[in-house]
Amino acid sequence: MTKDELRGLQPGAIIRHKNSAEAVIVTANYGDHAIAVRTHHVSNPAEWDIIPSPSEYGADWTPVERGVLGLLAAEQDLSQFGILRQALRLYQMHHRRLKNGETVSWSGDAARAREFSGPEA
Structure with a gap:
């Protein structure tokens, strides 16, 4: 061309x-x-998910949060909804393992760990 x-x-x-x-x-x-x-030719409904419109999730997110979601989706070659589903599965697994008595430790100093995971409660 x-x-x-x-x-x-x-x-x-x-x-x-x-x-x-x-x-x-x-x-x-x-x-x-x-x-x-x-x-794509869509003929088998079991192979597809309907993705909610932005008004159904993340409507109150900051532009930075939306930007991070977009970057993660692009980096992982997933939809933004796919990133949210993956994050929810990982969080659920993490929560279940903590509930069963496992421990989690972060590498680096306390400031780096706080930056990575948010302020400690």
Whole structure:
């Protein structure tokens, strides 16, 4: 594709990456770059989860908290909801193990541990 062809892409155009052969659908064009998405055939409902809208979770979060969630999702190649589900599973496991008498220790000094886990109660 040339720069002129990039500028001329219209929403709905299907383009393919030369190295990965991944096909995507253009949803917007800003002249020097375009936004495109992948699509999937959805026929088995057991394979899919409905992701709540942002108004259903995190509506009262700070921009920093939303930003951290977005970064974690991008780094782990998960949806933001997937990150929240993973965090809940990890917290549940941690809580259960503490409840069963196991102990947790943090490496580093007390200030680093407090920074990592929050103020001690």
